[in-house]
Amino acid sequence: xxxxxxxxxxxxxxxxxxxxxxxxxxxxxxxxxxxxxxxxxxxxxxxxxxxxxxxxxxxxxxxxxxxxxxxxxxxxxxxxxxxxxxxxxxxxxxxxxxxxxxxxxxxxxxxxxxxxxxxxxxxxxxxxxxxxxxxxxxxxxxxxxxxxxxxxxxxxxxxxxxxxxxxxxxxxxxxxxxxxxxxxxxxxxxxxxxxxxxxxxxxxxxxxxxxxxxxxxxxxxxxxxxxxxxxxxxxxxxxxxxxxxxxxxxxxxxxxxxxxxxxxxxxxxxxxxxxxxxxx
Amino acid sequence: xxxxxxxxxxxxxxxxxxxxxxxxxxxxxxxxxxxxxxxxxxxxxxxxxxxxxxxxxxxxxxxxxxxxxxxxxxxxxxxxxxxxxxxxxxxxxxxxxxxxxxxxxxxxxxxxxxxxxxxxxxxxxxxxxxxxxxxxxxxxxxxxxxxxxxxxxxxxxxxxxxxxxxxxxxxxxxxxxxxxxxxxxxxxxxxxxxxxxxxxxxxxxxxxxxxxxxxxxxxxxxxxxxxxxxxxxxxxxxxxxxxxxxxxxxxxxxxxxxxxxxxxxxxxxxxxxxxxxxxxxxxxxxxxxxxxxxxxxxxxxxxxxxxxxxxxxxxxxxxxxxxxxxxxxxxxxxxxxxxxxxxxxxxxxxxxxxxxxxxxxxxxxxxxxxxxxxxxxxxxxxxxxxxxxxxxxxxxxxxxxxxxxxxxxxxxxxxxxxxxxxxxxxxxxxxxxx
Numbered sequence: 001x002x003x004x005x006x007x008x009x010x011x012x013x014x015x016x017x018x019x020x021x022x023x024x025x026x027x028x029x030x031x032x033x034x035x036x037x038x039x040x041x042x043x044x045x046x047x048x049x050x051x052x053x054x055x056x057x058x059x060x061x062x063x064x065x066x067x068x069x070x071x072x073x074x075x076x077x078x079x080x081x082x083x084x085x086x087x088x089x090x091x092x093x094x095x096x097x098x099x100x101x102x103x104x105x106x107x108x109x110x111x112x113x114x115x116x117x118x119x120x121x122x123x124x125x126x127x128x129x130x131x132x133x134x135x136x137x138x139x140x141x142x143x144x145x146x147x148x149x150x151x152x153x154x155x156x157x158x159x160x161x162x163x164x165x166x167x168x169x170x171x172x173x174x175x176x177x178x179x180x181x182x183x184x185x186x187x188x189x190x191x192x193x194x195x196x197x198x199x200x201x202x203x204x205x206x207x208x209x210x211x212x213x214x215x216x217x218x219x220x221x222x223x224x225x226x227x228x229x230x231x232x233x234x235x236x237x238x239x240x241x242x243x244x245x246x247x248x249x250x251x252x253x254x255x256x257x258x259x260x261x262x263x264x265x266x267x268x269x270x271x272x273x274x275x276x277x278x279x280x
Numbered sequence: 281x282x283x284x285x286x287x288x289x290x291x292x293x294x295x296x297x298x299x300x301x302x303x304x305x306x307x308x309x310x311x312x313x314x315x316x317x318x319x320x321x322x323x324x325x326x327x328x329x330x331x332x333x334x335x336x337x338x339x340x341x342x343x344x345x346x347x348x349x350x351x352x353x354x355x356x357x358x359x360x361x362x363x364x365x366x367x368x369x370x371x372x373x374x375x376x377x378x379x380x381x382x383x384x385x386x387x388x389x390x391x392x393x394x395x396x397x398x399x400x401x402x403x404x405x406x407x408x409x410x411x412x413x414x415x416x417x418x419x420x421x422x423x424x425x426x427x428x429x430x431x432x433x434x435x436x437x438x439x440x441x442x443x444x445x446x447x448x449x450x451x452x453x454x455x456x457x458x459x460x461x462x463x464x465x466x467x468x469x470x471x472x473x474x475x476x477x478x479x480x481x482x483x484x485x486x487x488x489x490x491x492x493x494x495x496x497x498x499x500x501x502x503x504x505x506x507x508x509x510x511x512x513x514x515x516x517x518x519x520x521x522x523x524x525x526x527x528x529x530x531x532x533x534x535x536x537x538x539x540x541x542x543x544x545x546x547x548x549x550x551x552x553x554x555x556x557x558x559x560x561x562x563x564x565x566x567x568x569x570x571x572x573x574x575x576x577x578x579x580x581x582x583x584x585x586x587x588x589x590x591x592x593x594x595x596x597x598x599x600x601x602x603x604x605x606x607x608x609x610x611x612x613x614x615x616x617x618x619x620x621x622x623x624x625x626x627x628x629x630x631x632x633x634x635x636x637x638x639x640x641x642x643x644x645x646x647x648x649x650x651x652x653x654x655x656x657x658x659x660x661x662x663x664x665x666x667x668x669x670x671x672x673x674x675x676x677x678x679x680x681x682x683x684x685x686x687x688x689x690x691x692x693x694x695x696x697x698x699x700x701x702x703x704x705x706x707x708x709x710x711x712x713x714x
Contacts, residue, residue: 044568046512049582056514056564057408058482133404135478135534143480152407152414156566 042160057124060143067144068115075108076115079234080213083280084116086241092120095158095200096244097191098166101183101263102174103210108232110166113205114145116239117164124157126167128188154194166205167191169256180211181267186256193252201244204259206266209237212277236280240266283309284499285346287377288353289327293394293453295320296492297352301499311344313337314353317607327612338380341388348390349381350499356396356426357462358552363421370425371432378436381443390444392498393433394491397451397484397510397565399426402557408482409514409566412449412506420553430506446503448494451510451565455584455591456488463555468588473521474559476537477530480518481562484510487579487587497575507573510565513581517559523585524592532556685709 046056053061076082090096103109114123126149127141147153149167157163171187186192195202212235242262247255274280284301288294289312302310302324310325312318318327330336341349353373355366374393381388400410401417418424430447437445452464464483467473486494486509494509521528532540537560541551571577579587615621689705692698 041568041572044571046567046580049513049580052513052519052582054516054519056482058480058514058516135476137478139478139480147408148405150405150407152409152411156407156409 045160054143057147058142059124059145063140063143064145067111068118072111072115075232076112079232080108080112080209080237081280082112082116082237082239084113084239084241087116087120089241089243090117090120090164090203091201091244093162095162095195095198096164096203097158097195097200098123098164098203098205098241099169099186099191099259099263100166100205100207101181101267102168102170103207103214108213108237109207109210110168112210112237113166113207113239121164123164123166126154126165126191128168128191149188149190151190151194154191155198158194158200159198165191169259174216175211177211177215177217180215181208181264181271183260183264183267186260189252189256192256192259196247196249196252196255199248201246202255202259203244204242204263204266206240206242206263206270207237208240208267208270208274209235209277209280213237235277238270238274238280240270242266281308282306282348282499283344283346284311284348284350285341285344286310286312286325286350286352288314288351288394289320289325290314290316290318291352292319292456292488293491293495294352295322297350297495297499298322298325300492300496301325304500306500307348309344309346311340311346313340319605319607321605322612326616327607337376338383338386341380342383342385345387347387348392348499349377349388350392350394350495351377352394352495354393354395354426354429356398356422358420358422358554359463359466359550366422367425370422370429374429374432378432382436382440389442390502391433391436391446392495392503393429393445393447394495395430395447395449395506396426397449397508397563398423398554399430399449400563400565402554402561402563404561406561406563409564410508411566412508412569419557422554444502444504446498447506448498448503448509448570449506449565450486450491450494451484451563452486453488453491454485455579455588461488463552464558466550467555468520468524468526468585469592470526472527472529473517473524474531475517475528476532476534476556476559478534479560479562480516481559482514482516482564483520483558483562484514484565485581485584486511487577487584490577490579493578494570494575497573501574503573507570508565508567509570509575510567511577511579511581511584512567514564515581515585517562520585523582524589532559534560682709 090098098113100109100113110123110125114125117123123145125141125144125146127146128149147157147165154165157165167188169186169188169191170184172184175182175184192202194200213232215233245255245259284307286294286298286301289298291314294312294314295318298310298312299320299322301307302322310322312322312325312327313330314327315329315331317329328336328340330340340346351374354370355361358366360366361369378391380386381391397410399416399418400406400414401419401423403417403419406417407414416423416427418427433445433447437443452462454461454465454468464485490509490511494507497503498507515523518528531544537556538553541553541556544551567577685705685708689702689709692701692705
């Protein structure tokens with residue numbers, strides 16, 4: 001169970017020592033350079049081949065369906081009893097960047113958000129840490145819908161393919177349980193930059209319950225992953241989608257601070273309304 | 281009207297490019313050079329055998345008034361020669377070519393170079409779709425030599441702004457003429473497809489036909505700068521294996537992959553470093569710049585794989601025949617220049633030559649047709665000969681022996697009975713049994 005969970009969801013936030021500089025960034029592909037590629041290249045994206053069951057990103061329909069039927073369904077309905085509000089605020093088509101607060105030790109949040117949106121649209125998960133070094137894990141995450149948060153990848157997904165991307169912009173290592181729901185500053189600014197250059201709306205998402213579901217007991221520096229409960233705890237998960245933010249320019253860091261404050265505010269409000277960790 | 285010089289004309293790609301361009305009235309002179317005899321039959325292309333490291337190239341270019349040079353000579357296949365020789369061929373050969381193009385008395389205004397996606401190298405943390413301006417990270421000798429070659433070409437472009445230098449980068453070539461294939465094509469020939477445990481790389485490929493098509497496109501149109509020529513559709517290795525109906529065998533361990541590959545090499549299995557890195561990290565290219573310039577690919581990656589599957593099933597029938605064409609300098613000279621030859625048209629024995637270049641253009645224009653003939657892998661499994669596109673079949677006919685021909689004819693009559701195929705079969709049989 002623990003293993004499936006870890007792999008099924010796809011964020012880097014679970015990683016205690018994610019350094020913002022971790023994915024080697026191509027100097028040629030910085031978002032400042034990206035708009036130089038002419039927009040009309042969008043017309044030349046490869047067409048759909050209906051016989052294929054794998055996308056060009058390596059995402060496998062078969063793996064996704066298998067996970068959906070076995071793991072996601074059970075977790076969503078019975079284990080976490082997810083309640084989502086504001087789903088209709090996610091744009092039905094066109095690009096969108098969803099930014100959520102980090103989950104606890106295991107990246108559960110991403111799959112639960114994706115599951116709550118499944119009737120609306122497909123999500124790609126931006127992983128802010130490269131997992132190339134881990135055999136099997138990287139392959140599995142890619143098949144389950146993860147895409148490395150390289151500026152060029154984000155730009156292609158948001159601008160060219162007009163897809164929806166979910167990212168976790170908090171920096172630093174996973175918080176221990178005593179600091180839960182105190183958001184760190186947003187350090188993965190490449191997510192926000194990509195949304196701005198693609199003129200994509202940013203949809204903030206506040207998630208309550210994930211930090212109790214997989215509490216981080218300790219995150220010593222020498223360990224690459226934080227020590228966490230081996231199985232996710234059956235905490236009640238509440239997802240609140242906030243109003244989309246449309247920006248096309250302005251200071252990225254100010255916007256990041258604003259978004260962080262917005263999600264923090266909503267988390268405080270949801271925490272105050274919560275009566276029980278397990279029943280909600 | 282252009283006058284073009286093609287290097288590497290005796291290789292699978294260069295020969296086909298020459299055959300396509302000699303049919304184009306927009307090229308009034310087509311001159312092919314190489315170090316070996318050509319393996320393709322030419323109607324109009326004049327072949328000159330040169331050693332690239334010597335000086336005759338600049339004399340040919342000056343004497344023939346060449347204005348377009350198409351260089352298909354770069355090597356990116358690690359198994360085709362020792363690394364040192366590949367390096368020498370790539371870097372010294374290109375330096376020689378550039379010097380010839382830049383000489384005083386030449387009028388070369390366009391230089392088209394067939395380069396390789398090996399330029400980018402393999403590695404972690406790279407964009408999922410490499411664009412033309414992604415910074416290369418070469419690791420191996422071949423990758424570095426390709427990069428050094430391109431640097432020379434860029435410098436040439438900077439020094440001679442009136443010359444248009446276009447660099448077309450091709451990923452692994454699959455399908456079509458097996459001699460053109462790279463390391464990946466060789467891998468896909470194996471009875472099982474080896475893999476690195478725990479990795480399923482995304483791989484860029486291009487069909488042999490599209491390599492020829494892209495170079496012809498670059499010769500006909502004014503392209504400038506670098507272009508990625510990679511077929512639409514990025515397949516994962518597991519997807520390729522299932523399209524070929526083969527088993528994926530994770531034979532290489534994820535830790536100590538290089539060491540394991542070295543042991544395999546000791547056992548005689550050919551596993552070059554580039555291929556091992558490719559199987560681990562994969563690589564995909566963004567081909568939209570080339571498509572935006574007006575080029576249409578004939579095959580998607582998936583269609584190329586479906587065709588390979590059909591060819592692999594047909595292979596036992598094909599191994600019997602040898603090479604159908606042999607270069608005879610005296611005969612070629614007689615056919616081209618003797619006043620006794622009527623019309624200076626195609627050589628008398630040129631039926632095969634007609635069908636071959638016809639194929640390249642037909643294949644380009646018949647993208648739709650080949651897509652319909654190579655549809656589902658299930659269908660390909662039941663009737664492999666049917667799934668091979670008509671053009672490919674016609675091309676293969678000359679390499680069959682008599683018995684294979686008769687067998688194929690009875691098969692074709694019983695199944696799809698395509699008139700063009702039957703006609704070519706009849707012609708070939710008639711030629712052989714005088």
